[in-house]
Structures are given as structure tokens and as C-alpha cells.
Amino acid sequence: MKLKQLESLLGNLTQFSTPKIQLEQYPTGPHIASRMLYTAENSFGDLANKVVADFGCGCGTLGIAAALLSAENVLGIDIDAESLGVAFTNAEDLEVDITFLQCDIRNLRLRGEIIDTVVMNPPFGTRKKGADMDFLCVALKVASSAVYSLHKSTTREHVKKMALRDFNAVSAEVLYELQFDVPQLYRFHKKKEVDIAVDLWRFVPGRRNHGTGD
């Protein structure tokens, strides 16, 4: 599938109708999502024939993109039932088969090394400090090949340090810096649209301690 084609399919997905601020629900725009997943497949071969998990999948954009790029099995995980309902319908509309799971990522417990790749647009942790690092910590435990994630560029050094030192990643690399346009979704947003600089990261997890079980 071509990049343009992917972007246009993702552009038709239904997004949050009433986003929940405590969960920092911002949709991942089709521009960023398509580039993120396209790179994962075409530069690194991390999607096709793999088991992929989308952490905090929201309306399912990243997971659906993974499925469109021939992931063999996609697991979309979110805490919010309403989002999962939208994601479910989005997946059905595009005729991709995704397994959804309602769970708080921080409490996710998975056995073994079944998941190859985690893709995620985590909460940036602006409302709830450290939420992005909670996601990254679990992702690096669960994935056996790679983790793709978006984090605010202002937190670059912190993200790198946490990944390598605390979460046992063997590499942490910024692939792109992107502009994440956050539309005016919430009342506290004063401007109509804000662009924040966001890094697209690729992390390679360490080889030990797979699974989040005991």
C-alpha cells in the first residue's frame, strides 16, 4: 500500500465525539499516523506478518494502520469503553480484523513473547504527570522487536534516559520530529489550533524480562 493511500484511508476514520480530558484523548492525525506506521513497515519490517499491539488505541487509528500494512494480528488496548466502541466500528468499516481489549495499560499483564511490535500515541503526561512513561515502561516489557511511540520533543532527553536506563531498552532513536496539531477540543484550549513538536521514536527492547507477568 502506498503512503498516500494509507493516509487517505486513515483520514476517513471516525474520531472521538466527546474526548475525555483526564485520559488526554487527542486523535492521532492521519498525516502522522500514516508516516509512523509506513516507516515501521518499510524501513524496519516491524509490521507485516507480526503481532502488533496498539497501546491506548483510542479510536483505533494506529492499530488499523498496522492491520492495513499486513500485520498478522493486531491487539488494540484502551481503558475507555466509548473509544473502543468507535475503534470497533472503524475496524469493521475498513474490514480489518482487530482484537480489542479494555484494560488500563499500567495493569496490563501478558505472558510470554507473543507481541512483536507495540505502536502507541500515549497520553503526553501533561494532565497526569508520567502517564507517557507508564506506557513506555509496559511497552518495552511486552514487545520483543520494537516500540514506536510519540512524545513531546521538549521531553526528548528525559525519554531517552528513562528508556535506556530504567526500562532496559537497547536503543532509543528519534526517527522524525513532527508537528502534532491539536485541534481545539477542550474548553481550556485558548487558541483554535496548537502545533506541538512531537518526536517519533523507535525503541528496541532489551532481551530479558519479557512479559509483564511474575
Place this chain on the structure above:
Amino acid sequence: MRLLTHNMLSSNIKGVSSGFPLRIEVEKVVEKQVEMNADFLRNMFPKIEWKAFAYAAKALGYSDLPEEADSSQLNSQDFLQKFHHALLELHLEEGVLICPETGRRFPVNRGIPNMLLHEDEV
């Protein structure tokens, strides 16, 4: 929910030491055909906890899987077909997943397991 998911999902209640495998109570099973990918299955085989997998398939009404399996069977087309069917085509659509240690019930609706915990379980 595919049985691939069941094969990794563990009870996440605080203090539970052996939360795997979750027991299954079935209300409704659906089958969705997907193309078989033999390379994927060969790669997946060593990562599957077979006993739990065979149990889950049986719970969903599919008894054609052997109780035990080893990698030599991956040369058999018949075996691959059964493995494929149970792993990726059978879905628990409605039912309950049950923590093997505490008996806590996690409902599955529209194929989506709800693993959210109560405050005192975290």
C-alpha cells in the same frame, strides 16, 4: 477475542501469582475465516503455551487439537490448518474469562474482554 490473545492474557489482580491461563465460560463463539500464513504459524508455535491453547480451543467447542504438540508436527499441513483455525479463526464473542486463582470474572462482550480492575484490586 482470538485464542492468540487468550494465550498471553493473565489475570492482573494485585497479589495474584498464577493468573494464567484464564478459564473460559462461553456464551457465543464466532468463526471468521482468514488466510493461512504458514510462516507466521511456525514462528508463533514455540511462543504458544500449548496446554492452555488446547484447553481454550476445547472450551470454544473445537476438539481437533492434540493435547500435546511438538515442532515436528509443523511439517504436517493438516496440523497447521488446525493450529491456524484455533489460533486465529475462532473468536470468543460473548462469555467470561475467569481468574484461575481468585475466581474473579472478567466479562467478554462483542469480543472485547473487560480487564478493568476495581480500586481495591490494583
